[in-house]
Amino acid sequence: MFLKWCMKVMEYLHATLIFAAFIPLACAVCYTSDPAGTIVFYLKCLLIAAPIFVTDYAIRHTRSLFLYIFLCIVLFAAMGCVVSGFVYLTERNGEGGLYQICYNVGILVETIAVSIMRFSDRIKAAKRKREDPLAPEELGFLNLPALLHVRYFVVLYLIGICVTAKVLCDIMLFSAIVYTFLALVYEYVGAVEDYLSLNKRTKGISRHRIYGIGFSMLCAVSILLFMGMLPAIFLAGQRQYTDVRQWFGNMGPTPLAYEEMMNLQTPAIEGADIMVLLDGDEPPREPSKLLKVILYALEFGCTMVLACGVFCVIRQAFRDFRDSHDENGDIIEKLEPEKAFVKEEFFQKMGLRGIESEAQRIRRKYRKIIRKHRKDRPAPYESPIEIEVLAGLGEDEQMQKLHVQYEIVRYGK
Secondary structure, eight states: OHHHHHHHHHHHHHHHHHHTTHHHHHHHHTTOOOTTOHHHHHHHHGGGHHHHHHHHHHHHHOOOHHHHHHHHHHHHHHHHHHHHHHHHHHHHTTOOTHHHHHHHHHHHHHHHHHHHHHHHHHHHHHHHHHHOTTOOOOOOGGGOOOGGGHHHHHHHHHHHHHBTOHHHHHHHHHHHHHHHHHHHHHHHHHHHHHHHHHOGGGGGSOHHHHHHHHHHHHHHHHHHHHHHHHHHHHTGGGOOOOBGGGTTTTOOOOOOSOGGGGGGSOOOOTTOOHHHHHHTTSOOOOOOHHHHHHHHHHHHHHHHHHHHHHHHHHHHHHHHHHHHBOTTSOBOOOOOOOOOOHHHHHHHHHHHHTOOOHHHHHHHHHHHHHHHHOSSOOOTTOOHHHHHHHTTOTTOHHHHHHHHHHHHHHHOO
């Protein structure tokens, strides 16, 4: 339980660090920053952790689409109130301006994006389960930390160097370091759990021993990796910036080699319409009635097809959202009614005709009673006693009598 909770916290941190980078990027492109400093600015950007946690909790514990939308609206209103509080404080201190616009718009857009991504992941999971009920669960982007995502922070770090944004570079350097170790631990724990679940030979090995050996190696690799990061941390003050937007600022217009070519174009008549130039002074032609009817029919048909498509998509979204999870977050699988077997129908017809033998009658009666008290189909390797115990008939007197008759029919010569 504790390990599962730690994995969930790492997933929240992964999504928070990813989304917290958008606002610094927007401020860097707009040549603005928080007057309060880099640390305060980064803490404000980490506020996106609240929508990430709330939407994940809502998507796992709500079955109604309307309830999820209502919770998202409440969350958006709450984030709007927090943003309004920041606006009030900055205006009171005489600060704000373009930075405040970037932050307010960025945090609200990120809240909407997180809500939509959670909804999309749930719809995809429901569709995948509908197509293949035995398919394993696939985590979405918001719940899957990976070392490959470190390149995202590296790209933003290079953008910060190219636009002379020290705040963006500092934030991306810190996020990249934290995210690297976060992804390492997450992938290590996931790999160990997969190994323990897939390899049956490890059942005799202590779980703590496997984690102890693997964790010692992980610590050694992490220490070496952190030592390699130390030069970048200590030399952050010596970082060389440039601004690609000023590379071509002092260049003049390109001279034309043949200026006389500019006079080859004939000037258009002032105040003349393009149709007048093409058709002269004649009025535009009216389309025929047949052409109008065809165009109206095409428009009506396209409108009806579009309306039907939108209706089908919305109806399927409601079904997937409602039927995919229950209140506890467990996946719901629809159990289709079992079709009658051909043999049973054949034996039933034989019984009506008086041709069914005593052995066939006992077998049919035994199957009928077991299916009445047991939902799943018995496995081929289960003995009659195991089948009856799992069906809840282990102590039933009538079942014990039928058990003796069934064993004689099944195992007797």
